[in-house]
Amino acid sequence: MRILLQHFGIYGMLLLSIVVQADPLPTKAPDTVQMVELLKGIDMRIRSSGDFKSLVYLEQREKDKADVVREAIVYRRDADEKLMILFSKPKGEAGKGYLRMEKNLWFYDPTVGKWERRTDRERIAGTDSRRQDFDQSKLAEEYNPTFEGEEKLGAFSVWVLKLRAKDGVDVAYPIVKLWIDKATGNDLKRQDFALSNRLMRTSYVPKWEKLYSESKKAELWYRKENRIFDEIDKGNSTLVIVRSIDLHSLPENIFSKAWMEAKSR
């Protein structure tokens, strides 16, 4: 709690929104099946069955360096596992972007006009964020949960789960600790660990929001704010804010190199 207060301030904490969840959530310590259901719940809430477009701000803070604020548009088509992040600000970054195609993450830089294939798990634009922070969630598919205990996270009662990557599944962080709100089932805090068990980053989600999705015929949830703190290089952090969401259909050919190149001009 102290860390949360340090990071957000008391007003930030007040922003934590409580969501009334329709699905029944466990009232006592969840067993493995219930924990998997909790993870599936998070995955399902975030998943969009149709197209998804969001305007995102990324604020990067690094020790001894000026803060850098970037604006990007994130396009998603979860059914086809497609993702595109196209930067629009600042001027030097405009036109740069990432495109995920068939499990490959490509980076495009219009200044050199070249595509580079990048690892799927690398930092986005050198910030503390990763591709997974902008994409659909696959917690239940990628991790096996174990129960760690119950805690109070500020005003919220949370389940604490420890997730370990399933055998044969390659993820950026093989060990994850999740603080899941008992009342809503949303994760409010997340810690990512390296293979060596070293804490790599801590993320706080002070604000979840939702909107109705016609294609999904249900509500679609998203992390309105995600504050990511680098636990190795102390003092570095990244704030990801989703400014707006648009669930209208995107052009069919949007997830292509040609489209991105044309848009980057």
Place this chain on the structure above:
Amino acid sequence: MSQLFVIAVRNLIQHRKRTFLLGGAISGVTGLLVLLLCLSTGIRETMLESATTLMTGHINVGGFYKVTAGQSAPVVTEYKKVLEIVKRTLPDIDYIAPRGRGWSRLVSSNASMQVGIGGINIEKEPRFKEVVRMIEGKVDDLAQPNTILLFELQAKKLGVHVGDTLTFSALTPRGVSNTIDVRVIGVAQDIGLLSSFNVFIPESSLRELNQINEDTTGALLIYLKDLRKAPEDIAKVRKALGDAGYRLMDSEAKAFFFKFESVNREEWTGQKIDLTTWDEEISFFKWTLTAIEGLMYVLTVILLIIISIGIMNSMWIAIRERTREIGTLRAIGMQRTRVLVMFLIEAFTLGTSGTVLGAGIGILLALLLNVAQIHLPMGAQYILLSSTLKFAVDPSRILTGMLVITGCTTLISVIPSTQAARLKPITAMQHIG
């Protein structure tokens, strides 16, 4: 012929002032050329010594392993089999050292930086200890697990000393985050560009960070007894590995870390072997040497042109002054060719004595500057891979330079000498001047 030589020498002595000026100019140009040659040889030797110890062997058997098309790691899997083939193919080599290769974020409590990692077996690399000059700590401590050797600027930037702990944070070849903590065992003197981005840890620690097994290494660094055999030997290794069924990458004169982009763009997965020579691995900063040598040759050519014009003019003047003498010589029976040869010998003698004197002065100056240990500014250190200016004498290069200058001064004299040889005896004897 000896008579002609005596006449030529006497003429040179007789016209002391002109000889002194022209000979001095030739000496000056030769001295400058020799000094520049010594500098470029010094840079070349320093570069070779530093580079072939810190980042490359004379021949490197490296490669990339790709788990997926877009995720490559600079490793050679099952390297012991490759090592056997190399040993069989090149029985007469100095030694082979397996060296781990990696790329990671290095973090201290004050700062962080991206670094290239050399995973080294210090016991197996005797030359490494000779090249690295320690400021703090002992290089042999690199034999202990989870230790690190830093360079001066890196230690300053990270704010660490011997005994402090640093953290490496990297992605394994499978793209999983991993960390290891390492203890600083030594800080070495900077070696220009090479020490700006390279750090060294034991290979076992790099394996732990990258989660790779004992039979995997970054590259086999092959050190030859005769460096000049590198192109021939690499061709033999290429053939042997190809015959053994290894997939080989096309030869490309680039350091391995510049190949990630093109390797990641290609669709293949699994292991491919990449063979490089030392000069291909350091091609990204060898341009400095090319630039220095280019500048040196341009400067020499300009000076040579000026000197040649001076020599030609002097010869014209000499011929004009000695027209009656030429007429007399021709009248008493000297052949035209002998007149031509006489003037050419004069020019050759002047050129030879000038270049010998100039080369002597140049070599002496280079040796004196070497002793003076001139400290280089940081920018120059970065490019020249040395903290002091180094000069080295390469007799064959100096001799070539001397021959070129002497040849030019002699050849340029052919025109006025031919003119002198063509003079009719009667016209020459009647000449007033």
